Amino acid sequence: MGAAREIRADYDRDTIAIYQAYPPAIADAALAAGRFVPPFSFHRMTWIKPSFLWLMHRSNWAQKRGQERVLCVRVRRSGWEAALAQAVLTSFEPTVFTDPDTWAEQFATARVHLQWDPERSLRGAGLPYDSIQVGLSRHVIREYADDWVARIEDYTPVVRKVYTLLQSGRADKARRFLPPERVYPVGGELGRRLSLRA
Incomplete structure (x- = not known):
């Protein structure tokens, strides 16, 4: 069946x-405005x-070019759950779709993609x-930016602190700065569509 799947989050x-x-240009503009504004792209x-x-x-602790700033975006749960309700998996799953063609049709028109x-x-x-x-497509990105985002915080200092501790062999101390993540509740039909599994 493959690896277990559950949504773990700080919520x-x-x-x-x-x-x-x-x-930096995108992060600074977003932090100054309290929401996403150009040069953030609303078209991708x-x-x-x-x-x-x-x-x-993914970002190699904010060391990768173009990923030097890490933002913690507090998204309203109503928006997050609206995104999940529209999401289509990025690959065919026989427990979710009756056949590959059905999946392909839904994926081609999906406003939201989901990947594990x-x-x-x-x-x-x-x-x-x-x-x-x-993945939020350009068809929902404005809704995300204007309605779902409650606040934006700069997590870059935390990332740098944890990275420095890791580099100096102090993993136990680094772990204390990690955000508290726990299983996010999703049940019933939505859980099946998201391909959640224990």
Whole structure:
């Protein structure tokens, strides 16, 4: 059946934290405005991820060019769940779709894409369970930016602190600065469509 799949996130009653890495120009503009504004692009898909360590793996702890700044975006849970309700998996899953053609038809017109990738450890190793990332197409990006985002925080200082501790062999201390992530509740038919599995 493959790796376990569950949404793990830092969330409260109203919001869920997702993480994105950007070049300084986009991050500075967003932080100054309290929302996404140009040079952020409203015309291309943007991927949002609730796993902090997955983004650290992807951005190499904000060391990659164009990903030097890490933002924690607090998204309203109503918006996050609206995105999940529209999401179509990026690959065919026989437990979700009756046949590959049905999946292909839905994927071709999907406003939101959903992908599962191996979760990452503090040192970047793959773990035996998957982490979710959600791709918002240009058809929903304005809704995300204008209605779903509650606030934006600069997590770059935290990222740099944890990276420095890791580089100096102090993983136990680095772990104390990680955001608290726990299983996000999704049930019933939506859970099946997202291909959640224990």
